Amino acid sequence: MVEKFTTEPIELPPLDHSFERCDLIFYGLDHSGASFEARVFMDARGVSRDAGDDHRAYVGSFFILGHGGCFGDVGHCDIPAERDPFDLRPAHQLEPAIRILTVTDAVRALLEHDVKAAKVTVVAQTEGRAVNDVLAFERVRLATYA
């Protein structure tokens, strides 16, 4: 778990590629701990933990309502590594989440400035900002829709 994470540069669509919409899709988000806001920045340098929506590289935010910790016995909150296809029980409560952030205008603005690839920085902020090390996700991708 981290408070802030910056990806490797993500390739932007070519300038001549017309698209109506562009989404950053975050996969595999952990939601086991405290609730948080994840502020997202593209092509940013030096984003601080307090950076807000007035930062020039801010492209939006998403939220995660967290479980607030584990209230069961040992192993209660361990997500099974594999699932038996005949197991009809509901999915584990902590199966990771997906978030979709629409960033069409931000990507267009980057393209206008001749940016061909951009790092994505995500900064988590919890209530009272006491413990912000709540951020964990598996991958992020940029999807465009014509």
Add this chain to the structure above:
Amino acid sequence: MSGASPPTTRLAPRALRHRRSARRLTQGQQEDFRQAISGAQGVGDDRGYQYWAGIHGLPLPISCVHHRELFLPWHRAYLYFFEKALQDQVAGVTLPWWDWTNHAEGVPGPYARRKVNGRKNPLFDSPIQTSGRESPGQTRTTRAPGDPSRLPSAAAVEAVLENRDFFTFQTQLESIHDGVHVWVAGTMSSIATSAYDPLFWAHHTMIDRLWYLWPLRHPGAGVPASLLDRALAPFPMTVRDTLEVSQLGYDYAAAQGPGHG
């Protein structure tokens, strides 16, 4: 007729009931709703407020569905059964919605006042049963709301409603939903305890209303067939059973977008 129960005054009217904006409830509607909540708080079994709040989170099992594909249908079923429990207390009451895109006051008035008519307001806070607490000292719900300007905007909700794909719509709406939980803070900011706060129900009724509005914007769009026969445990319902709110006995008072509450 010996042994028969006396006629009850609690028979529900056999008509569609309208859920209304919390800000537009008449004084009488507010009083009926407070009575229903207080009545449910006074019932210590599986008809009572604590039982229903506990289904969402603590005590285990945490039955709510978040961050997964049944988020909207599961919570529609949950609201339906809770509303039925309230109607057992006061016939005809319905769950009000909190239109948080209206930033005029943040927490709506009926839920924000500690006292009403000199009495404790049951919509302001709630006890938390011992087995529902995250820590031993958490005996009642609390809130620490943020600046109302940080609540979701009508434009943000409109953008979500523009999605034609159910999964994208639901995922983006859930993020907005999560943000309101974070904004209210306190008890509401944890899945384990949030349903104990009376404001939870108004927030989720708003989410349910937005799902109600979504297919009106996109005729032909709907929940994928692969989900329709999925069960919504612990409720005796499938996703299919939740699709048409008129079949569940309610409608929304204003079939318009955000900003009309």
